[in-house]
Amino acid sequence: MIICIGAGPGDIGYLPQRSAQLLREADVVAGFNAVVDVVRPLIPDSAEVIQMGYRDQVAQLDIVAERHRAGKKCVVVFMGDIHFSGFQYLERVERACGHPVETIPGISSAQILASRGKVCFDETSFITFHRRGDLTPFKRHLVHVLQDGRNAIVIPCPWDEARSFMPWHIAAYLLENGIPAGQPVEVWENLTRNEAEWRGTLAECAEQRFSDMSIMLIRTLAPMDSQIEPTHK
Ligand SMILES: C[S@@+](CC[C@H](N)C(=O)[O-])C[C@H]1O[C@@H](n2cnc3c(N)ncnc32)[C@H](O)[C@@H]1O
Numbered sequence: 001m002i003i004c005i006g007a008g009p010g011d012i013g014y015l016p017q018r019s020a021q022l023l024r025e026a027d028v029v030a031g032f033n034a035v036v037d038v039v040r041p042l043i044p045d046s047a048e049v050i051q052m053g054y055r056d057q058v059a060q061l062d063i064v065a066e067r068h069r070a071g072k073k074c075v076v077v078f079m080g081d082i083h084f085s086g087f088q089y090l091e092r093v094e095r096a097c098g099h100p101v102e103t104i105p106g107i108s109s110a111q112i113l114a115s116r117g118k119v120c121f122d123e124t125s126f127i128t129f130h131r132r133g134d135l136t137p138f139k140r141h142l143v144h145v146l147q148d149g150r151n152a153i154v155i156p157c158p159w160d161e162a163r164s165f166m167p168w169h170i171a172a173y174l175l176e177n178g179i180p181a182g183q184p185v186e187v188w189e190n191l192t193r194n195e196a197e198w199r200g201t202l203a204e205c206a207e208q209r210f211s212d213m214s215i216m217l218i219r220t221l222a223p224m225d226s227q228i229e230p231t232h233k
Contacts, residue, residue, distance in 0.1 A: 002068040004093060006081040006106015007031070007038045011192035014107040015039065022075050022104070030064045031077035032057075039077055048072075057092060065096040076101075081108035085128035085155050109215050110153045112191040117217045119151050123224055128155040129165040142170075143177045149220045158212035167216050171205035174218075184219040191215065 003022060008014035015038075023029060023042040030036075030050040036043075043049060048067070052060035061076075068074045076093050078086045082103050094101055110126055125145040129135055135157070145152050157165040165173075167187050175181060181203035189196040190213050198208060202218070 001072075002064070002074040002076065002093075002097060003102045003104065004076045004078060004082055004090060005104045006083075006086070006108070007035050007077045007079060008107045009080055009109045009112045009192045010038060010190065012038055012041060014112075014192060015042075016104065016106065019075075019104050019106065022073075023077075025073060026075045027072035028064060028067045028074040029077060030060065030074065032079070035077050035079045057089075058096070061092055061096040064093075065098070068097060078106065079109075081106045081111070084108045084110050084126055085130050088131055109191050110155070113153055113186075113188055113215050113217055116188060116191070116197070117186055117219075119153075119217065119219070123220070124151040124153055126153050129157040129170070130155045131157075135165060139165075139173060143174065143179065146174065146179050146183065146218060146220070149222050149224075151220050152216075152218045154216040154218065156210075156214060156216065167210050167214060168206050168208060170216065171202050174202055175206060180221060183221055186217040186219070187214050188217070189214045 005019040005022060020042055023039055024044060026047050028048045028050060029043050033051045033053060036049060036051050050060055050064055064074055064076060078089060082090055083105060114121065127138055127142050129138060142152055142154065154170060156167055156170060157163060179202060181201060183202040185200055185202055185205045187198045187210050189211050
């Protein structure tokens with residue numbers, strides 16, 4: 001048995017009960033170091049913990065797949081929700097196993113941000129740059145989303161110098177592509193843990209620096225009017 005779960009945004013209080021139960025009953029728990037640390041209090045002493053980083057993830061997931069084939073109950077833990085910026089890792093799990101695996105969603109950092117910033121999903125697009133491969137279509141999509149008057153919740157890319165696309169790079173890119181300098185931006189760091197919040201304009205964001213654990217909300221300049229019936233007084 002193998003199942004992938006979302007660990008939530010960092011505070012274990014946001015872990016679904018079903019996922020907590022699976023962890024308590026697991027023979028093997030696997031995931032990136034920081035993510036395994038989030039769920040550590042629920043891992044039984046008897047369970048084998050297989051931790052990994054970017055460099056050894058393929059080799060470590062091969063070991064997890066081996067345990068799964070040997071009949072162990074394996075739980076692979078993802079940061080936040082699997083379905084936002086987690087699919088490349090899911091693809092690696094499935095490649096190691098040789099078949100599709102079941103998933104249980106978790107609470108994403110994007111959901112916590114939506115809640116803190118009071119924006120609804122209906123009027124917001126979600127874009128991640130924290131992924132391998134060509135970022136160009138995602139960059140273009142972000143410009144279109146903002147031109148279309150929607151909010152954007154954006155996960156930046158904190159990797160090496162060459163690839164890094166952090167909030168200040170994103171702001172500079174958007175300014176170069178004609179998005180207004182006054183567009184309101186929020187950057188939240190370490191949501192549900194040691195939260196920090198920054199608010200300013202796109203132009204100001206280009207001058208700020210943030211940690212790797214940050215997520216951006218770029219608000220539309222023209223929020224939709226209410227579409228419910230007028231109040232009767
Ligand atoms: C590979 S993505 C995974 C996102 C995750 N699947 C989710 O739903 O939140 C990792 C990035 O998400 C963002 N992130 C995840 N948790 C966060 C948190 N608690 N506060 C702020 N940003 C967070 C950071 O930009 C981090 O580098």
